[in-house]
Amino acid sequence: MHEMGLAMRIVEIALAETEKAKASRLCEVEVEVGEVAGVMREALEFCLPAAARGTLAEQALFTIIAVPGQGHCQACQRQVAISAFPAQCPKCGSFGVAITAGTELRLRSINVE
Amino acid sequence: MCDSCHCGEAAEATIAIPGQPHGHQHQTRKIVVEHELLAQNDHQGEANRQFFAEQKILALNLVSSPGSGKTSILERTLKTLGPEIATSVIEGDQQTMRDAERISAAGAPVVQVNTGAGCHLDAEMIRRALARLPPKPHSLLFIENVGNLVCPALFDLGEHAKVAIISVTEGEDKPQKYPHMFRAASLCLLNKIDLLPHLDFDLELCKTLARQVNPRLTFLELSAKSGEGFAAWLQWLRDTFNASHCH
Secondary structure, eight states: OTHHHHHHHHHHHHHHHHHHTTOSOEEEEEEEEETTSSOOHHHHHHHHHHHHTTSTTTTOEEEEEEEOEEEEETTTOOEEEEOSSSOOOTTTOOSOEEEEESOOEEEEEEEEO | OOTTTOOOOOOSOOOOBTTBTTSSOOOOEEEEEEEETTHHHHHHHHHHHHHHHHHTEEEEEEEEOTTSSHHHHHHHHHHHHTTTSOEEEEEEESSOSHHHHHHHHTTOOEEEEEOTTOSSOOHHHHHHHHHHSOOOSSEEEEEEOOSOSSGGGGOOOSOSEEEEEEETTSOTTHHHHSHHHHHHOSEEEEEOGGGGGGSOOOHHHHHHHHHHHOTTOEEEEOOTTTOTTHHHHHHHHHHHHHHTTOO
C-alpha cells in the first residue's frame, strides 16, 4: 500500500509550495498519475484526504489526471496505446514494447489564494 | 461558511451565474510545480549507487512474495561464496530480527531494517543501514527486500540489479499478476525445484509468461534445500561481481 506514502508526499510538497508562494489557502492540487505507473487511483484518492487531515490542505480539492499509457513497438516500429502489462502490440502481437508514457507520478500544479 | 469553497461567507441561499458558480469570485493563483513524487527517493537511490561505485560494491536487491525462500537462498549462498567474496546483507522485514539472526549464523555481517507499517525498503533506509553496517570495499551486498511483489518495484535503492524469486509452489502466472516487479528485475530465480515431482508447476510456461512482461529477463532454476542449480547461481554472482569491477 505505497499509495499512503505517495499521498503524504503530495500533501508535503503542496504545503511547501503554498508556503513558498506566501499564500493563505490551498484550493486545489493537480496530480498526474500514469495508467501503468503501478499506482491504484482509487487507493490514492482514498488516502489523500487522510494525509491532508489537520493541515492547510484539508479543504483542498485533489484532482487526479490519468496519463494514458503509450509505447513504441520494437518489432513493427509503431506507436501503440498501452493500458496494462504485459504490454503487447495491438497491431503485430509482439511483447517487445518500450513504454514511452504512462509511468508518470507527478504533482503538476496547485491553486492557491 | 461557503460550502463550495469554505471561504467563510455566510451560509445562506446563493444566486449564481455560469462561470461564477457560487456567486462570488476568489483570486486564485495557479502555481506550476512539476514535482516528481518519487524524486526524493530517486535522488537518494542515485547517491547510494554512487557510494557503491566508489567503494566497488556490487549491490543486489532480492525481491519476491513472502515465503519464496529469499533467506534460505542467502544462507546457502553465504556458506559457499563467503570464503571467496566478502559479503554483507541488509535484511528488510516489517518486524522481528529473525532473518538477521539466520544470516548472522550463516557468517555474514548483517543489519535488520524493520519497516514497521511500511511495505517496502526505500533508499533512505538503505543509506542508514549502510552507515550502520558498513560494507567492506570490493564486496558483495545483498539487500533482502520486504516480501512483497507490489511496492518495492517503485523504489530504487541504488542497486546494480533486482533479482526476483518465484518458488514453484506459487502460480506460473505470478509475473503477469505482478508485472511491475518482473519488468524491473534482471534475473529471475525459480526456487524449490526439488518439489517439482510433487507439483503441476510448468517451468517453461512460467518463463514464457515472464518474458511477455520483460523480454530481457534471464532465469536460473535452483533449490535452496537440495543445492541443485546452485553452481550456476554462484557463477552468475562471480561473473556479475567481476564484470562490475568490484574484485
